[in-house]
Amino acid sequence: MRLLIRVNGSDDPAVRYIGWTPVPCSVRLAVPAASPVDVRIENPPAAVGRVVFRPPGHRDWTGAFTATLPADGHPAEFEMAGCPSAPSERDGDAGVQATPVVGGAGPAVLPLMVRVRKNAERLSDHERDLFLSALAGINDGGQGLFGEFRAVHTEAGNNEMHGAPGFLAWHRAFLLDFERELQRAFPAVALPYWRFDAAAPKTFSLDFMGVHHPSGLVQFSATNPLFHWITDSQGGVLRSPILWDPAAYPARVPNQSETIRPTTFAGFRRLEGRVHTPVHLRFEGYMGRLETAIRDPLFFLLHAAIDRLWALWQQQRDARDPGARHAYEPGPHRVGHNLPDTMWPWNQVMTRPRPPSAPGGSFPDSPVVSAPGREPRVADVFDYQGVVDPAHRLGVDYDDVA
Amino acid sequence: MNEAEFTRAIETLRDLSRTDVDRRAALDALRQAEFEDVGGTFPRASYLAALRDLIEDRDDEVRRVAIVTLAEEKDPFMQGRLLDGLLGVAPAIVPAARAIQLLSYDSHGPHVPSCRTFAADPSLDEGVRIEALRALGGDPASQGQLQRLMIDRDESLAIRSWAGVSLRALAPRAFARLADAIRKDDSDDRTLRQMYDVAFRTSPTLANLL
Numbered sequence: 001m002r003l004l005i006r007v008n009g010s011d012d013p014a015v016r017y018i019g020w021t022p023v024p025c026s027v028r029l030a031v032p033a034a035s036p037v038d039v040r041i042e043n044p045p046a047a048v049g050r051v052v053f054r055p056p057g058h059r060d061w062t063g064a065f066t067a068t069l070p071a072d073g074h075p076a077e078f079e080m081a082g083c084p085s086a087p088s089e090r091d092g093d094a095g096v097q098a099t100p101v102v103g104g105a106g107p108a109v110l111p112l113m114v115r116v117r118k119n120a121e122r123l124s125d126h127e128r129d130l131f132l133s134a135l136a137g138i139n140d141g142g143q144g145l146f147g148e149f150r151a152v153h154t155e156a157g158n159n160e161m162h163g164a165p166g167f168l169a170w171h172r173a174f175l176l177d178f179e180r181e182l183q184r185a186f187p188a189v190a191l192p193y194w195r196f197d198a199a200a201p202k203t204f205s206l207d208f209m210g211v212h213h214p215s216g217l218v219q220f221s222a223t224n225p226l227f228h229w230i231t232d233s234q235g236g237v238l239r240s241p242i243l244w245d246p247a248a249y250p251a252r253v254p255n256q257s258e259t260i261r262p263t264t265f266a267g268f269r270r271l272e273g274r275v276h277t278p279v280h281l282r283f284e285g286y287m288g289r290l291e292t293a294i295r296d297p298l299f300f301l302l303h304a305a306i307d308r309l310w311a312l313w314q315q316q317r318d319a320r321d322p323g324a325r326h327a328y329e330p331g332p333h334r335v336g337h338n339l340p341d342t343m344w345p346w347n348q349v350m351t352r353p354r355p356p357s358a359p360g361g362s363f364p365d366s367p368v369v370s371a372p373g374r375e376p377r378v379a380d381v382f383d384y385q386g387v388v389d390p391a392h393r394l395g396v397d398y399d400d401v402a
Numbered sequence: 403m404n405e406a407e408f409t410r411a412i413e414t415l416r417d418l419s420r421t422d423v424d425r426r427a428a429l430d431a432l433r434q435a436e437f438e439d440v441g442g443t444f445p446r447a448s449y450l451a452a453l454r455d456l457i458e459d460r461d462d463e464v465r466r467v468a469i470v471t472l473a474e475e476k477d478p479f480m481q482g483r484l485l486d487g488l489l490g491v492a493p494a495i496v497p498a499a500r501a502i503q504l505l506s507y508d509s510h511g512p513h514v515p516s517c518r519t520f521a522a523d524p525s526l527d528e529g530v531r532i533e534a535l536r537a538l539g540g541d542p543a544s545q546g547q548l549q550r551l552m553i554d555r556d557e558s559l560a561i562r563s564w565a566g567v568s569l570r571a572l573a574p575r576a577f578a579r580l581a582d583a584i585r586k587d588d589s590d591d592r593t594l595r596q597m598y599d600v601a602f603r604t605s606p607t608l609a610n611l612l
Contacts, residue, residue: 136604141570163440225604233540235567
């Protein structure tokens with residue numbers, strides 16, 4: 001008896017990446033049978049990443065249930081989501097297992113991954129190395145696609161990305177664009193985030209983001225792929241924490257609970273100047289200047305942390321619907337920062353007041369989700385988990401924001 | 403910050419009768435405002451003019467920020483001072499390696515020809531040579547020198563590996579050939595071989611350049 005399991009409405013292995021947001025799943029008989037067949041749906045016994053299921057008509061999630069498959073080969077549908085206490089560590093280390101209850105036939109297993117953004121301090125060595133390999137691949141010794149991202153985050157585009165309400169939305173889109181490019185070659189990669197309000201000894205180590213040195217040039221181990229990180233025709237990363245050691249101490253900025261305390265978006269978004277910029281400025285070197293910050297790969301870990309704070313705030317304030325009054329700041333704002341505005345550079349608009357060039361083209365597609373579209377608007381990145389509308393899901397989750 | 407606040411902060415920064423604490427606070431506020439500058443409201447010209455007057459300030463932190471900020475801005479005055487110090491024309495305001503590093507924010511800066519000489523000189527401090535090598539990653543005239551240093555077993559691991567990094571930036575095909583030969587040569591340095599194994603393993607294009 002052969003069972004066919006399908007996730008996300010497709011048989012394509014490229015869609016087998018899930019987060020905390022429920023996705024459709026189904027099981028059916030490959031060949032019609034004489035009568036309906038009961039199958040046990042559960043996690044494979046050796047799964048590291050774990051999923052939970054919700055059969056039709058049920059409110060609660062469960063780790064296992066019995067589905068009755070129609071004899072004619074029609075699918076039994078149910079929902080599935082990653083289990084927040086057990087994200088994956090490797091591609092395919094989670095899965096759906098379907099086993100006929102009677103008859104002794106072996107189980108069918110569909111491997112998948114519960115792929116979420118994790119605290120950089122808690123990555124396994126495998127996850128860390130995969131991320132570094134993906135970074136090295138996109139940089140490709142200064143010849144790779146990273147050059148387009150580098151060309152976007154400059155002073156020329158400053159009005160699009162900083163100093164106005166769209167700061168968070170623009171950077172969420174930018175990170176997602178970058179992450180999707182990493183995932184083209186390394187589908188199991190998700191951007192880690194750096195909790196700068198805590199000591200980060202693993203993050204600032206020779207085998208990860210490197211160790212600062214009196215010369216100003218970050219030290220990497222010889223086997224760290226970032227040893228060949230090249231930007232603007234120069235190898236290496238310039239980064240010196242100013243009177244501070246991020247491996248041993250938190251940054252002196254408001255902590256998480258203080259940052260997410262404001263009840264209005266206008267209050268919350270002050271984190272740009274109160275948290276984000278001060279952390280940048282705690283470094284001499286690339287990170288400390290807008291024009292050069294992205295030359296340091298730590299940029300992405302810092303901004304993933306900022307985005308996570310927004311995700312936390314959105315969760316606590318039920319602010320994932322951009323139409324909700326408290327979810328955003330009433331306008332009008334300058335172009336690029338109003339909810340209906342398309343965001344540069346993905347809109348490819350190069351006439352004033354937009355910047356004169358738009359590197360990188362339109363927004364990349366994802367095999368897993370359809371949002372936010374080729375020319376995302378500010379409003380398109382709020383409902384990143386598809387809470388308001390499943391079609392808005394961006395395919396991104398944070399390990400501790402379920 | 404508004405225009406009056408910018409003006410006040412710059413005045414405080416310049417005012418040597420103020421405490422170092424006050425002046426650093428003004429500098430921090432200006433750095434933050436510059437980072438967040440949107441709409442071109444930040445008085446960049448006045449700020450940079452003030453920093454030019456502070457590169458030999460009594461306060462280490464003010465001096466450091468002034469020098470670094472101007473170098474990052476590729477400020478011709480700062481480049482001139484750094485280069486004069488590097489070449490011994492005038493007293494150096496920072497050590498040589500640091501001067502090259504700061505000048506290298508401009509990959510086509512006036513220091514590049516000198517860096518060719520520094521990189522080749524084994525009598526110089528290794529830190530100076532490393533920064534000189536980094537500066538040559540955009541200098542087509544240096545390809546031959548970088549190739550020679552990358553394979554020279556009399557050079558240190560650091561010099562060889564930084565020569566390789568800059569060669570990769572400058573001429574990926576030439577780098578790929580040399581790196582491939584090194585990683586396959588059992589008699590060469592083990593760390594260097596591992597490094598190039600990683601470079602090939604993580605690059606989508608290097609192997610295609612052979």
